[in-house]
Amino acid sequence: MSDMSMAIGIEAPPAGLAMESVSFDHRGQALLHDVTLTLSGAGKTLIMGPNGAGKSLLMRLAHGLLQPSRGQIRWPNGQPRQAMVFQRPVLLRRSALANLTYTLKINGEPRAKRRAKAMEALQRFGLAALAKRPARVLSGGEQQRLALARAWLIGPEVLFLDEPTAALDPAAIKAVEDAIEDFHRRGTRIVMTSHDLHQARRLADEVIFLCSGRLVEHSKAETFFSAPCTAEAQAFVKGELVW
Amino acid sequence: MRYRILSLAALGLIGSTLTTAALAQDDAPFITLASTTSTEQSGLFESILPKFKEDSGIDVRVVAVGTGQAFEIARRGDADSLLVHDTNGEKRFVDEGYGSERQNVMYNDFVILGPDSDPAGVRGSKDIEQALTRIAEAEEPFASRGDDSGTNRAELRLWDAADIEPSGEWYRELGSGMGPTLNTAAGMDAYVMSDRATWVAFQNPQNLDIVFEGDEALFNQYGSILISEERFPDLKHDLAEQWHNWLTSDEGQEAIADYSLDGQQLFFPNADDS
Amino acid sequence: MSTSGITDSALHNDSALHTALALVIDMDPALVDIVTLSLRVSLSAVLAAALIGLPLGAALALWRLPGRGVVIVALNALMGLPPVVAGLGVYLLLSRAGPLGELGLLFTPSAMIIAQVVLVLPIIAALARQLVEELWGEYREQLSSFGLSRARAIPTLLWDARFGLITVVLAGFGRASAEVGAVLIVGGNIDGVTRVMTTAIALETSKGNLPLALGLGIVLLSLVALINGAAYIIGETARRRLG
Numbered sequence: 111m112s113d114m115s116m117a118i119g120i121e122a123p124p125a126g127l128a129m130e131s132v133s134f135d136h137r138g139q140a141l142l143h144d145v146t147l148t149l150s151g152a153g154k155t156l157i158m159g160p161n162g163a164g165k166s167l168l169m170r171l172a173h174g175l176l177q178p179s180r181g182q183i184r185w186p187n188g189q190p191r192q193a194m195v196f197q198r199p200v201l202l203r204r205s206a207l208a209n210l211t212y213t214l215k216i217n218g219e220p221r222a223k224r225r226a227k228a229m230e231a232l233q234r235f236g237l238a239a240l241a242k243r244p245a246r247v248l249s250g251g252e253q254q255r256l257a258l259a260r261a262w263l264i265g266p267e268v269l270f271l272d273e274p275t276a277a278l279d280p281a282a283i284k285a286v287e288d289a290i291e292d293f294h295r296r297g298t299r300i301v302m303t304s305h306d307l308h309q310a311r312r313l314a315d316e317v318i319f320l321c322s323g324r325l326v327e328h329s330k331a332e333t334f335f336s337a338p339c340t341a342e343a344q345a346f347v348k349g350e351l352v353w
Numbered sequence: 354m355r356y357r358i359l360s361l362a363a364l365g366l367i368g369s370t371l372t373t374a375a376l377a378q379d380d381a382p383f384i385t386l387a388s389t390t391s392t393e394q395s396g397l398f399e400s401i402l403p404k405f406k407e408d409s410g411i412d413v414r415v416v417a418v419g420t421g422q423a424f425e426i427a428r429r430g431d432a433d434s435l436l437v438h439d440t441n442g443e444k445r446f447v448d449e450g451y452g453s454e455r456q457n458v459m460y461n462d463f464v465i466l467g468p469d470s471d472p473a474g475v476r477g478s479k480d481i482e483q484a485l486t487r488i489a490e491a492e493e494p495f496a497s498r499g500d501d502s503g504t505n506r507a508e509l510r511l512w513d514a515a516d517i518e519p520s521g522e523w524y525r526e527l528g529s530g531m532g533p534t535l536n537t538a539a540g541m542d543a544y545v546m547s548d549r550a551t552w553v554a555f556q557n558p559q560n561l562d563i564v565f566e567g568d569e570a571l572f573n574q575y576g577s578i579l580i581s582e583e584r585f586p587d588l589k590h591d592l593a594e595q596w597h598n599w600l601t602s603d604e605g606q607e608a609i610a611d612y613s614l615d616g617q618q619l620f621f622p623n624a625d626d627s
Numbered sequence: 628m629s630t631s632g633i634t635d636s637a638l639h640n641d642s643a644l645h646t647a648l649a650l651v652i653d654m655d656p657a658l659v660d661i662v663t664l665s666l667r668v669s670l671s672a673v674l675a676a677a678l679i680g681l682p683l684g685a686a687l688a689l690w691r692l693p694g695r696g697v698v699i700v701a702l703n704a705l706m707g708l709p710p711v712v713a714g715l716g717v718y719l720l721l722s723r724a725g726p727l728g729e730l731g732l733l734f735t736p737s738a739m740i741i742a743q744v745v746l747v748l749p750i751i752a753a754l755a756r757q758l759v760e761e762l763w764g765e766y767r768e769q770l771s772s773f774g775l776s777r778a779r780a781i782p783t784l785l786w787d788a789r790f791g792l793i794t795v796v797l798a799g800f801g802r803a804s805a806e807v808g809a810v811l812i813v814g815g816n817i818d819g820v821t822r823v824m825t826t827a828i829a830l831e832t833s834k835g836n837l838p839l840a841l842g843l844g845i846v847l848l849s850l851v852a853l854i855n856g857a858a859y860i861i862g863e864t865a866r867r868r869l870g
Binding site for chain 1: 765768769772779787868
Binding site for chain 2: 722723724725728733734815816817818820830832833834835836837
């Protein structure tokens with residue numbers, strides 16, 4: 111296992127992702143058509159689009175949880191270390207602390223160092239007081255922070271987040287967004303889905319806009335929000351209903 | 354973490370029971386004896402086995418089943434010795450080459466039991482044929498073991514001798530051991546044939562009582578068989594032979610005669626009349 | 628060293644409850660032997676069945692191998708296997724004339740353990756499969772995101788399903804400790820060697836000693852209740868602490 115550098119940040123070459131003509135079918139239905147895109151640099155990419163556009167699907171394909179029906183997904187600079195945070199965090203039926211030591215364990219961290227590292231991560235995400243609590247009785251915001259702390263310990267070069275704030279109140283959303291900025295400062299490439307325009311404006315460096323399983327637009331955030339190229343994106347940015 | 358330790362401790366505990374289970378096997382030499390329920394349930398073995406152990410140092414592990422099953426266990430080579438009560442079957446067992454020697458050991462007798470009210474009027478019959486005929490003609494319920502045991506085989510021979518083909522609703526084949534058959538017969542006020550030993554030791558008689566006894570045809574002979582060494586070379590023939598010889602020796606015969614329950618002698622040694 | 632030797636004082640009591648009490652209060656050595664053997668046999672069988680059945684159930688939940696359906700249906704059907712049939716099968720296997728006759732295990736506690744494993748294994752494997760499959764549905768993406776292979780996911784899944792699995796194992800223990808048909812055939816109900824609670828009860832019943840039989844039954848029931856109660860308390864405490 112490679113060193114999970116926490117203090118010094120991540121000094122890997124920018125993790126590039128290349129998707130070439132990627133399609134995904136499920137039970138004869140094409141859910142994603144012929145998507146070609148590349149992700150590079152160290153920015154924060156927001157995948158946007160109406161419900162059912164294929165945002166989560168695209169991210170799962172990128173993360174390797176699903177295999178494309180057609181097309182290719184490659185990491186030209188080599189497979190980076192990745193982590194993913196889901197809309198509903200999947201926490202193990204153990205204490206908050208044990209959820210973190212578990213992650214360290216499966217990543218090959220020596221037993222002697224696990225506890226200290228886990229406590230440090232809990233501290234960083236404001237969860238130190240909850241270390242002994244069963245993870246699954248924490249509030250939604252606390253659970254999501256724990257999921258972020260877990261991802262933090264993996265030290266990912268790329269972090270995928272699937273609607274991480276969809277079910278949270280404003281204070282919890284703020285905590286998650288701050289955490290995302292922390293990851294970003296550490297050099298982690300952020301790829302995130304959201305259907306919240308305000309959040310996208312706050313976070314995005316670039317936007318991938320999907321509609322009905324097709325890649326409609328892929329542009330810098332300023333461009334996307336000020337002058338979207340396509341009619342769908344224009345409508346979406348204006349807050350009209352798009353499907 | 355504490356729970357992991359706890360469950361590890363539990364696992365360890367169970368694991369150690371397992372290992373002690375393996376280690377706790379008795380070191381004393383032993384033989385496996387296939388025998389009948391009547392000898393076990395009457396308490397005979399409990400009385401005589403300690404005496405044999407004292408004389409020989411050998412434990413006898415009794416698997417008490419019906420005579421038919423006892424033969425089957427021995428035929429598969431799963432018993433070192435046999436003590437059963439079906440003289441014809443025993444002789445066949447030896448003739449077929451499974452056994453090398455058969456000896457008379459002891460006898461008791463069968464009795465006919467029935468509800469105290471004796472609705473078929475069996476009491477006072479002059480012989481067993483008449484007793485069975487009265488039951489069949491009255492079509493009063495009769496509970497048969499129906500399990501190919503020694504008692505069951507003897508009962509069928511008696512019907513045959515009386516020239517009766519027992520069938521019909523009144524004749525109930527239970528397919529059970531002696532004890533369960535007595536329990537059932539007591540429950541449904543049926544007539545039933547039992548060996549005297551099991552009957553005397555039986556503690557749930559309800560309305561049952563002896564309605565007929567004493568005919569010579571009710572004689573119940575027990576025999577001991579040595580298993581053929583040629584056929585089953587892996588068995589403990591030396592130990593089994595010591596047991597077989599002890600049973601028919603003066604000491605063994607005396608031990609059998611000494612056993613009584615409620616002041617009644619239940620088995621009568623007769624090793625001399627082989 | 629025999630049930631017929633069990634407390635003569637107990638024999639004079641008419642009521643089964645009195646008999647049961649007398650048996651327990653006197654700590655009759657014959658009874659203690661029988662109870663110890665019963666627990667030894669059934670606990671060993673359940674332990675062995677769990678060591679085989681839990682990973683087997685988990686494997687069936689995780690891998691869609693050809694023949695999986697057949698195995699699942701077979702396991703479900705075997706949950707209803709009559710103990711006598713299991714006993715007969717093991718008897719034929721261990722008999723001198725059978726394939727494993729050389730081992731000389733017939734009419735020993737080991738034979739009884741084997742027969743009970745045959746009875747308990749399908750219950751544990753089939754129910755464990757169900758529990759693990761449900762949990763896998765929930766954990767699958769997260770564990771795949773961690774980069775865990777299915778084989779490495781099994782211990783995690785078994786541990787996180789532990790509360791449900793305790794109940795499964797207890798169900799197995801219930802079946803093992805309650806059955807008489809199998810141990811009677813392969814153990815032979817030999818006084819002081821293979822006589823356990825259930826075969827002692829069967830023997831006393833056939834001797835017409837119904838109060839003693841019922842008294843032994845009450846003792847057996849109390850023991851099983853005690854073990855279930857202990858497991859329940861441990862499980863509930865853990866559940867409350869760990870969610």
